[in-house]
Amino acid sequence: MPNLFESHPGHGLTRELIEVLFPMCEQASAGAIAVDKHACISWINSRYASLLGLADTHGVIGRPIRSVIPHSRMPEVLESGQPLLLDIMEYQTQQLVVTRLPFFDEQGQISGAVAFVLFDDLQPLTPLVSKYRRLHQDLLAAKRALAKTGRGTRYHLGDFIGASAAALEAKRRARLAAARDIPVLLLGETGTGKEVLAQSVHTLSARSGGPFVGVNLAAIPENLLEAEFFGVAPGAFTGADKRMRKGKFQHAQGGTLFLDEVGDMPLGLQAKLLRALQEREIEPLGSNQVVPVDVRVIAATSRDLDAMMAEGRFRSDLYYRLNVLEIKIPPLRERRADIGILCEFLLEDICNGQERTEITDAAVALLSQHDWPGNVRELHNVLERAFTMSESAEVLDTDTIRRVLPEPTLAPERPAESQPEADHAARDSSNGDGSDIRPLAAVLARAEADAIRAALARCGNNRTRAARLLGISRSVFYDKLARLS
Numbered sequence: 001m002p003n004l005f006e007s008h009p010g011h012g013l014t015r016e017l018i019e020v021l022f023p024m025c026e027q028a029s030a031g032a033i034a035v036d037k038h039a040c041i042s043w044i045n046s047r048y049a050s051l052l053g054l055a056d057t058h059g060v061i062g063r064p065i066r067s068v069i070p071h072s073r074m075p076e077v078l079e080s081g082q083p084l085l086l087d088i089m090e091y092q093t094q095q096l097v098v099t100r101l102p103f104f105d106e107q108g109q110i111s112g113a114v115a116f117v118l119f120d121d122l123q124p125l126t127p128l129v130s131k132y133r134r135l136h137q138d139l140l141a142a143k144r145a146l147a148k149t150g151r152g153t154r155y156h157l158g159d160f161i162g163a164s165a166a167a168l169e170a171k172r173r174a175r176l177a178a179a180r181d182i183p184v185l186l187l188g189e190t191g192t193g194k195e196v197l198a199q200s201v202h203t204l205s206a207r208s209g210g211p212f213v214g215v216n217l218a219a220i221p222e223n224l225l226e227a228e229f230f231g232v233a234p235g236a237f238t239g240a241d242k243r244m245r246k247g248k249f250q251h252a253q254g255g256t257l258f259l260d261e262v263g264d265m266p267l268g269l270q271a272k273l274l275r276a277l278q279e280r281e282i283e284p285l286g287s288n289q290v291v292p293v294d295v296r297v298i299a300a301t302s303r304d305l306d307a308m309m310a311e312g313r314f315r316s317d318l319y320y321r322l323n324v325l326e327i328k329i330p331p332l333r334e335r336r337a338d339i340g341i342l343c344e345f346l347l348e349d350i351c352n353g354q355e356r357t358e359i360t361d362a363a364v365a366l367l368s369q370h371d372w373p374g375n376v377r378e379l380h381n382v383l384e385r386a387f388t389m390s391e392s393a394e395v396l397d398t399d400t401i402r403r404v405l406p407e408p409t410l411a412p413e414r415p416a417e418s419q420p421e422a423d424h425a426a427r428d429s430s431n432g433d434g435s436d437i438r439p440l441a442a443v444l445a446r447a448e449a450d451a452i453r454a455a456l457a458r459c460g461n462n463r464t465r466a467a468r469l470l471g472i473s474r475s476v477f478y479d480k481l482a483r484l485s
């Protein structure tokens, strides 16, 4: 019996109980693994190591479990404190039936979790597995449909991928936020996962049964914002609807209101939002009656709110009301260590049920040299293009990545002998007749993406100014940003 629990005598699922059960479960299972409370591997048996194709058990000790088993749900078990008694986990081409159990210290705090692989051959379970797959697909489809109505969530905390200290801290704070019904302010550049975290907080919170309503303040014309927020009373103005038109606050009743790009909120509306948050009531447009509201607000921005307050463009009283708990998400270029694990996860999403595509270590290293102004969203788009253009469905290599990686931030050329793959890629990117002619659509898309990135960089990520600089409306800019490639 390995000494997993040395410093954690406990109760709940007690050390004594686990000690009795462990040898039996370990023997009976096709593999066993344990993690500490930070979801880092503290022990793995040789059977599991060989199932995972690992050379030995030592190399993975201390590593975050998701960096070894990308789909592991051990972090969820640690977050929730609940066992997952029966789960089907995908690992490369294998599907494994797994049981996961948390264990606690004597203060009742989670100090780690163990997992046992019950079956590594799912053949006898084929009917069950097919049913599971069908239900899983149905669930995904239902979640997508619900998210389109703007009332549901697609993400939970396990979807926020990253093992860097900064990513783990963001997740830790998200868990804290979920446990308390307080306003949260998410700070981070575009594409860093602010919405993923906002939805995760909602999903983990006591309000998860209520609606999650998102509103992007930068994408709504200023003259419509107030009606969008607070609704419109029947017959409020000429041509207004005879019925009450509900605003986002009313739609979010009992749930969470996600204010994306709160830094783009006009000052007049800031005052009204502050009042709504303080009084917990709103006044629909054209009405003299107040409506009580029960919503938790999660706000997000990529703007520098301190600077905006200093310039008088953001109310400090609103800032302090929103910023009860702050979660900072650093840009991807400041946590390049997350790129490998993100690639694994994003490729899974991109392959969407088709045969899995792997990415070579050299290709990840190449991706790590880029500055990622569009952060994880841009990484997703680059991988998607690489996947589409890849000749081999199984592996993305540096040749493919080099073809799709935006040019301005490519690493400086290194001596030829140190990068044979790169030279090979450079030769291959021509048409073979010495010309570099590419389809016009691709050239235009690249030029557009470069212009958007340059404008964002010039304006310190201020999207309103970047849109103005490019001579397009904010909503068109947003649309293009979302498809940034």
Ligand SMILES: Nc1ncnc2c1ncn2[C@@H]1O[C@H](COP(=O)(O)OP(=O)(O)OP(=O)(O)O)[C@@H](O)[C@H]1O
Pocket: 159, 160, 161, 162, 188, 189, 190, 191, 192, 193, 194, 195, 196, 197, 260, 302, 342, 345, 376, 377, 380
């Ligand atoms: N840490 C992460 N792990 C997995 N996916 C992520 C992560 N961060 C972002 N993404 C993905 O990147 C895309 C953009 O994420 P999201 O919309 O949450 O970013 P955002 O910070 O809210 O961006 P914006 O400010 O432009 O609205 C989504 O497809 C999301 O799934």
